[in-house]
Amino acid sequence: MSFSVWVRESVAGFPVTISFHALGMAFLVGIHFALDLRVLGLAPKLPVHLITKFYPLMWVSFVVALISGLMLLLAYPAKGLTNFVFYLKMILIASAFIVGKILTKKVVQQDAEITTKYKILALLSIGLWVSIIVAGRFLAYTYTILLTTDFY
DSSP: OOHHHHHHHSTTHHHHHHHHHHHHHHHHHHHHHHHHHHHTTSSTTSOGGGGGGGHHHHHHHHHHHHHHHHHHHHHSHHHHHTOHHHHHHHHHHHHHHHHHHHHIIIIIISOOOOOHHHHHHHHHHHHHHHHHHHHHHHTTTSOSOOSGGGGO
């Protein structure tokens, strides 16, 4: 049995993979939200640089989400690679990381004053992460091809 078939058809493969993906996304998004909400003024007495103490967990959760996401893609490659929502999700993820990098570099590392520009970026970040989650959920319902055998 191939790995993709195991993920797709075994009793544990898909449920375990999707569970790890959800947990990885939860920590990844949660840590980004913590920074975004702090930039927006929530918990103003909390030094913003303390959020970086969670960055190692954020990167571990990113790796978990990435590996489990690749496993989900391997389970149904035709479903994912023929769906424009998959590509939209990838673009949104790249965009969210760029915005997060800007906020980290300017607000956290350079200790810049939190201006309206950075608050707008924080709102954009929240919107991007919410859109990523929604796009991920839509992937389960927006496909036109499930398996490569559907081509025939």
